[in-house]
Each structure stands twice: as structure tokens, then as C-alpha cells.
Amino acid sequence: MIWEIAKKEIKINFLTFKFNISFILLFFIVIISSVVLATNYNRKVSEYQERVISNNRILDNYATMNRIQNSIKAIKPPTKMSSLFQGISDDLLVNSFDDDPTKVLFPLVDWIFIIGVIGSLLVVFLSYDSVIGEKEKGTLQLLLSHSLPKAKLLLGKLLGGLFSIIPPFIISVLAGLLVILLIANPEWGSKDYFALGYILFASLLFFTVIFLIGLIISSKVESSAAAVFAHLLTWVILVLIIPNLSPFISTILYPIPSADMISKQLYHLMNVEREEVIERELNKHKNSGLTEAEMFKKIGLDEIQERYRSRANKIQESYINQVMAQTLIAMNIAAISPYAQFLYIATDVSGVGVVNTINYLEMEEMYLNRMNSFMRKKYEEAVKSSNDFSIDDKLQLTERPTFNYAELGLAPRIIYTTPYILLLIIYNAIGFFISYKIFKRKPIV
Amino acid sequence: MITTQKITEKSNFNIKIDTCLSELTLTNTNILSKMKLKKQQLYVIMITIIQKECKQILLDKRFLILTTLYVLIISLSLTIFANDYLRRLNNYSLNQSSSSEDFSAAKSPEPLSIFAKGVDAKTARSFIVWPGGIKVISNEESINLLFSLFTTPDVLYIFKVILSLFAILLTYDAVVGEKERGTLKLLLSGSIRRTEVIIGKLAARYITFLLPLLLVVTSGILILQIFTPISFSSGDLIKIGLFLLISGLYLLIFFSIGTLISTIAKESSVSLIISMLVWLVFVFIIPNSCSLIAKQIVNFPSAHYMEEQRNNIFVEVLFKEQENTSRKIVSRNSKLSMDFSNRFNNYLNTFEDISRISFVTNYVYLATDILNTGLMENRHLRDNVIRYQNDVINRGFDSESKPHFIYKRLSLSNALQSNMFGFLFIVLSNATLLIFVFYFFIRYDVR
Numbered sequence: 001m002i003w004e005i006a007k008k009e010i011k012i013n014f015l016t017f018k019f020n021i022s023f024i025l026l027f028f029i030v031i032i033s034s035v036v037l038a039t040n041y042n043r044k045v046s047e048y049q050e051r052v053i054s055n056n057r058i059l060d061n062y063a064t065m066n067r068i069q070n071s072i073k074a075i076k077p078p079t080k081m082s083s084l085f086q087g088i089s090d091d092l093l094v095n096s097f098d099d100d101p102t103k104v105l106f107p108l109v110d111w112i113f114i115i116g117v118i119g120s121l122l123v124v125f126l127s128y129d130s131v132i133g134e135k136e137k138g139t140l141q142l143l144l145s146h147s148l149p150k151a152k153l154l155l156g157k158l159l160g161g162l163f164s165i166i167p168p169f170i171i172s173v174l175a176g177l178l179v180i181l182l183i184a185n186p187e188w189g190s191k192d193y194f195a196l197g198y199i200l201f202a203s204l205l206f207f208t209v210i211f212l213i214g215l216i217i218s219s220k221v222e223s224s225a226a227a228v229f230a231h232l233l234t235w236v237i238l239v240l241i242i243p244n245l246s247p248f249i250s251t252i253l254y255p256i257p258s259a260d261m262i263s264k265q266l267y268h269l270m271n272v273e274r275e276e277v278i279e280r281e282l283n284k285h286k287n288s289g290l291t292e293a294e295m296f297k298k299i300g301l302d303e304i305q306e307r308y309r310s311r312a313n314k315i316q317e318s319y320i321n322q323v324m325a326q327t328l329i330a331m332n333i334a335a336i337s338p339y340a341q342f343l344y345i346a347t348d349v350s351g352v353g354v355v356n357t358i359n360y361l362e363m364e365e366m367y368l369n370r371m372n373s374f375m376r377k378k379y380e381e382a383v384k385s386s387n388d389f390s391i392d393d394k395l396q397l398t399e400r401p402t403f404n405y406a407e408l409g410l411a412p413r414i415i416y417t418t419p420y421i422l423l424l425i426i427y428n429a430i431g432f433f434i435s436y437k438i439f440k441r442k443p444i445v
Numbered sequence: 446m447i448t449t450q451k452i453t454e455k456s457n458f459n460i461k462i463d464t465c466l467s468e469l470t471l472t473n474t475n476i477l478s479k480m481k482l483k484k485q486q487l488y489v490i491m492i493t494i495i496q497k498e499c500k501q502i503l504l505d506k507r508f509l510i511l512t513t514l515y516v517l518i519i520s521l522s523l524t525i526f527a528n529d530y531l532r533r534l535n536n537y538s539l540n541q542s543s544s545s546e547d548f549s550a551a552k553s554p555e556p557l558s559i560f561a562k563g564v565d566a567k568t569a570r571s572f573i574v575w576p577g578g579i580k581v582i583s584n585e586e587s588i589n590l591l592f593s594l595f596t597t598p599d600v601l602y603i604f605k606v607i608l609s610l611f612a613i614l615l616t617y618d619a620v621v622g623e624k625e626r627g628t629l630k631l632l633l634s635g636s637i638r639r640t641e642v643i644i645g646k647l648a649a650r651y652i653t654f655l656l657p658l659l660l661v662v663t664s665g666i667l668i669l670q671i672f673t674p675i676s677f678s679s680g681d682l683i684k685i686g687l688f689l690l691i692s693g694l695y696l697l698i699f700f701s702i703g704t705l706i707s708t709i710a711k712e713s714s715v716s717l718i719i720s721m722l723v724w725l726v727f728v729f730i731i732p733n734s735c736s737l738i739a740k741q742i743v744n745f746p747s748a749h750y751m752e753e754q755r756n757n758i759f760v761e762v763l764f765k766e767q768e769n770t771s772r773k774i775v776s777r778n779s780k781l782s783m784d785f786s787n788r789f790n791n792y793l794n795t796f797e798d799i800s801r802i803s804f805v806t807n808y809v810y811l812a813t814d815i816l817n818t819g820l821m822e823n824r825h826l827r828d829n830v831i832r833y834q835n836d837v838i839n840r841g842f843d844s845e846s847k848p849h850f851i852y853k854r855l856s857l858s859n860a861l862q863s864n865m866f867g868f869l870f871i872v873l874s875n876a877t878l879l880i881f882v883f884y885f886f887i888r889y890d891v892r
Contacts, residue, residue, distance in 0.1 A: 018714070018715065025726075033737075036741060037737070039741055040740060043740075043744060047747060047750055050750070054754070054757055058757050058760055061761075062760050062765075064764060067760050071757065073753065088594060091749060094748050094749050095570075097579040097827075101567045101820060102736045104566065104567065105563060105809060105813065105819075106732045107596055109729070109730060109737065118725060118730075121721065226507070228714070229507050229614060237514075240607060241598065241607070243595050244596050244597070244598040244602075245521065245522075245525070246595070247591040247592050248526075251529070258583070260536065260582050261536065261539065330591045354594075
């Protein structure tokens, strides 16, 4: 019986004007944005290659201990799935005179936007009059006059709605995917396809949540005009308001100093305070007639250095913890909204989310440390072999460690996003339960 | 006694006849000519219709909900961005006091960014000039990565996205809904002209929607002025006023779109869906696709790439050359920067040209440029910083005298001059849409 109802729903949906126009629109937007995103991805790849080549040229030819610090770069290749999902842009991590201001004014259209905003709006259109519309037409009475349990009717409606969304959605996605694969050829492996499948699954869960909200409202209100109004407002609050406000609310709830302040503090600690202490200690032994090296030993220079380095590390660590705490608060506030849950899943699983960015930053730090110790070793070797080797002489860095960016594995990405998938499932369960409760009590006349 | 009574009766009778006559003339005007109706009578009728519609709307539950919701969001947004501004201002002053030894060009955060943050996070930074290029220090605390996943919910965003949606929600059934309820026949069977009905409907919805809006924004400004250290100059207040005026014009477009589709559509549900799709395309899809499309046409390197290139030049020259290094670095750098600036400006121009096709982007440009947080301000600042850099280079990095960076933000007339097209676009969109609304409503089939 459930299937009969679902089939009927699907047939009716396919015949309505609103359904067809919505999905024609969706299809074209997906195609157009995919073309643009694919060429954009190609550009990013070629720029990445150019950057690696020029960086290697500098490290091969002009490496000196004195000047090379800023040229040691962990250059990140564009994430494979960034051809579909933009997420956190790599440009965010650099503060430059030359950054592109247009992104701030008009954010990009990527698949997160297409699924999260456009897709969910289309689901609103499909679901708002599923119960009240039938009541207004008078067919609800007819349906329930047979021995059909209300729960089955509701389930049938849900499945019908879902299965009328799936085919056009999948068709649009596949067409977009084809475009991406033809133009950009991002060399996806089976893992990436699985990740995409997982994101699409999450987006279906997100759609059902929106659909269930529609069912609840549709069984509660008295007219379809009121239903669509209430549902659209809920959509505005869940998709447009709560997620966007959350980062700002968290900055008010949990204010932290700016990154720049911290770097100033560190600079002061290392270059002013430390120097002062060393100088004061050295002054004590000024007239003792010791050589410089002996004096350094006497005052325990290494210890002082170590003490300040650990203090600096502590400041840095506590700052990073503060940043993480603030981000976490913002994430949790936003996670009330199913849109944000979907967004976290889509960005994290596709490799452009918060976890992935943190992962990259950790890898970068490790690589920089490795590179620095490698350089120090090379420098010490060079000093040993020839006495007049200075920090401005060329270092041989041919067998230097290379930065191999490994994206976070699929398993940790999925494990990390499990809470959000679970939340979506819980929302679905609660949504169905509430809609059933309300629908059961609804007078059908 | 009797005579006076008679007189009053007579006068009453006269009045009755008068009203009857005036009603007669009113009905006749529809058939005969418009010239017979006096202007004053027209106004009276208009005002009664508007009053009726206003009363109806005020009693409407959904109007109440929408108003409360947007009053809440706007006050929340103002609080958040006033806070954000104050924090950035604090960071700015701390930066200023500690970086006295550098060649630093800094722009203070813009107080008007409370209403539209725009590109202010990009412009209000410190730019430190050194031989290797320009180092940038931000006043922002944007390490919170979520900022880049979501958009900035400032007042401009609320106007652009949320209130435009609300405008559609208030108008999508203005005509077709009344037809469905059967009250439209009744309304039009009277002696009122159709143009008056439609003006009344539009004006009533528009006024009832905008009055609380004006109230909440002005009270917000007052509260900010009195209870916080933020103080707007009279020039700023004019800018805010102009911003509100343009936002009003922008929202009127959506009121007209909703009403227009409401007169064309056969059912109110169809009307709603079409107007929502129009909203989606104009507010989100066109503006947000523009930067991607402009990037297809003009290719320009990312910030990462530029930073690395500058650093490479620095390292390479210092390694190869012995003397006059800083001059050589500067000359190679300026070649790189020139090339980049050309491409960058080319990109911005293409971007603007493409995005001018939608009134939404025109509105965003106009609003942000008026509030000194737009692309124009960004370009002006870039030019100024580059000029300052050249000044420093000409004097030499070792010279004792430091040039001062004095930044004057763009004036209102600058913003208006270069946005003439956008302003005309918005006004013309309004005019065309209103003409269409009249045209379709006059030919409307009431059955």
C-alpha cells in the first residue's frame, strides 16, 4: 500500500508545472556551474605546477642559510574534489596585497550551494502542500476512507516525494559529473567516487529533513498558503540565517585576540625580552676576560634560548587552542541547522573542510620542521668542511625532503563527519515521529 | 423650530444628493473620461484604498511574523557588526601604536561597515612597504575557518536576500489570491479604477513593510550613537540615508515582481513558485556566477602565486648581485606588479561589466560604494598604497624622512558618479516593472 501511494505521488509530481520547471532550472545550473568549475580547476592545477617548478628553481640555485627561510613552502595541490566543492579556499591562509576582493562580495556557485540552497528550496516547493493540498482538494477524505493507516499514508507520501526528487537530481548530478570529467579530468580514484556517493547520500538525508518539516507544517496549518509561508520561513531561518550568524555569535561569546597581536607578542618575547636577558647576563661577566664562547657557556645561553622557545611555543599553542575552541563553538551553534550539517559533511568528506585545512596546516608544520633541520644539517656539514663558509654561501639542497601532500584518508574523514550524519538521521526520525503525531490528530474534513 | 428642522432635513437631503451625484460621476469616469474626476477626489479614493489594504495587511498574521522576524535579525546583525567593527578598530589602534618604525600605510576600519561589511576586511589593513614588496597585516580575526564557509549576514545581506524574499512572500498572492477568494470581482465591480486598485495594493504593502524597517534601522543608529563609542558624522548619516533610499528602491523591484507575477499567474501556488525561482536566479545565481565567468575570460594569478614570485625575486637578486640590490629588487618587482595590476584591473572591469546585467549586483555595488566598503574603495586604496610605495622607493629605504600615508576615503559624489549606470538601472527596472504591472492588471480577466 505504501508503494501505491508513493507511485501515485511520483506520477502527480512529474505532471506538475512547478516540479518540471524546478528541475529544468536545476539541470541547467548544474551544467553551467560544472563547466565553469572544471575550467577553474584546470587553472588551479596549472598554477600549482608552475609554483612548484619556480620554487624548486629557487631552492636548487639560490639557497643560502640566510635568505631561504621564506622560500621553504609546503605547496598544496588543489584538492581533487575542489572541482565540485569549493569549501575553504587555499587563499584564505595567506594575507596578501593581491587577494581577490570579489569573492567576499559574491561567493561562488559550487555544488554545496546548488544542493544546499537551490535543492532544498525545490524540496520546499514539493513538500509544503502534500497534506493540506490534498485536504483542500478533498481527496484526503477519500484516501482515508479506505482502511489505510495514517502512518502508511505519511510514509508513502515521504517516499513518493523522495523518489520523485532522486531521478532528476541524479540525472543533473551525473550530467555535471560528466562535464567535470570531460573538461577537467581530475583523476579520481574509487575513493573519490565513494566520497561523492557518500555526500550525495548525506544530501538525500538533508532533503528528507526539509521534506519532513514540510509534512509537519502541512499537517498542522489550515491552508496551503499558510503552509508555504511557514515552510519558507523555516527554510530561511535554517539555511540563510542560523549558519551565517554562527561564526559571529561565537566571536562575541568567546572573544580571542587577533593572530597579528599574537605574532607581535611573540616577536616582543623573542627579539626584545630574550635579547635583554642575554645582554644583562653577559654584562655581569663583561670584565672577566673570558672568550665569547666561554661566556655563553657560563651564562647558560642554551638554557635561556630553550626557556624562551618553550614560552613562545606555549603562547602559540594556547592561541591555537583558543582558535579551535572558537571554531568549535561556531560549528556547534550552526549544527542546529540541517543545512550546516550537510555542509560539514560535504566539505569535510570532499577534502575542503575545516578538518582538512587543519590537517594541511599540521602537515605543513611537520614539513617545515623537517626541512629546517635538514638545512641546519647541511649547513653544519658545510661549515665543518670549509671554515669560511658563511650564511650567505650557497647550500646544496638537492636531496631535500619533498612535500607530498596526502589528503586525509577516507575513513577518518567519514568518521569525523559521523556525528553530523547521525544528527541528520535523528532529525529524520524526530521529524517523522512529530509529523505522524500531528497528522494522526488532524481532522480530515 | 419647524423651519430649522426642515432646513436641516433639506440640507441633509442635499448632501445625500451630492454624494449620490459624486458617486455617479465616479462610475461615469470609468466609462466616459478621466478628465471629469477632480484631483482631490482621486487622492481621497487612493487613500481609502491604501487604508483598507493597510488595515488588511496589519491584521494579517504573516505580516506580523515577517516584521518581527526581520526586526529581530536586523537588530542582531547591527549588534554583531558594531561589535566586529569595535574589535577591528581596537586591533587597528594597537597595530598603529606598535608599528611606528616601518613604512606603513594603514587604513582604519570603516564605521559604515556595520551596515555593509563589503570588502572592508580587505581594505582596512596595514600595508608595510619593504624592498621585497608589500607586507600585509590584517585587523581581522578570521582564523575561525567557518567565516569562509558562510556569508556575512550584515544589513546589506538582509536587504539583498532576506527582505527581498519577504517582499515576494507579501505580494505573490496580491492579485491572484484575491481572485481565488472571490473578492477581486467585488472590488472591481465598484466604481474604483483598476489603476487605483493596483497602486493601492502595491503602495499599502510597500509602506506597511518599510515603516517598521525604517524605524528599526534609525533606532539602531541612535542606540549605536548613544551607547557605544561609535559615532557617525553627518556625512555618514547622509550616506546611510542614501543607502536606505536605494534599498527601498531595490525592494520595490521585488514588490513589483511579486505583484506582476501575481497578475500573470493563474493560481497563487504557481505565482509563488515562479517568483521564488526569479528571486533565486537574480539574487544568487547571476551575481555568484559572475566572478567565475569573469575568471574564464581574464586569467590572473592567485595571491599565493604572487607572494611566492615576489619572494623568489628577492632571494634571487640578493644571491646574484652584490650592490644596488634593493633597487634591482624594486625594479623587477614593479614589473611584476605592473603586469599583475593590469590583469587584476582587467579582471575587475570584466567582472563588473558582466555583473551589471542584474539589478541585484548593481544594488550591491551602489550600496557598498556609498558606504565606502565597495570595490571602488578597494581600487582607490590599492592606487594609494602603490603611490605610497613609489614614494618610499624614490626617497630610498635608508632615508631618515618617512613619507606619511594620508588616506582620504572616497566621497559620496565619487561613488554616485561612477554608479550612475547602476542607479539608472534600478530606477528603470522599477519603472518598466510598474508599467508591466499596470498593463497586465488593466487587461486582467477577473473571472
